[in-house]
Amino acid sequence: MTELLQSIYAIGPYLFTLVLIGATVFGVWLITQLKKSPGQDQFMVGDAMFLKRNATRLRKMELH
DSSP: OHHHHHHHHHHHHHHHHHHHHHHHHHHHHHHHHHTSOTTSOOSOHHHHHHHHHHHHHHHHHHHO
16 A cells, blocks of 8 residues: 555656646647637538528617
């Protein structure tokens, strides 16, 4: 049991460092995804048509 705890304490800092590096890389990736220019195709064709159709419906509701 003590050998298991010693091995966990020996590996723990490396695992913690890997988790921090992974979170940093994921955060940078997420920020770059959110800051992409709106001109890029972010939606598939079906999704874009769905959004366009719903936007038209919302405009009609606001006008009436």
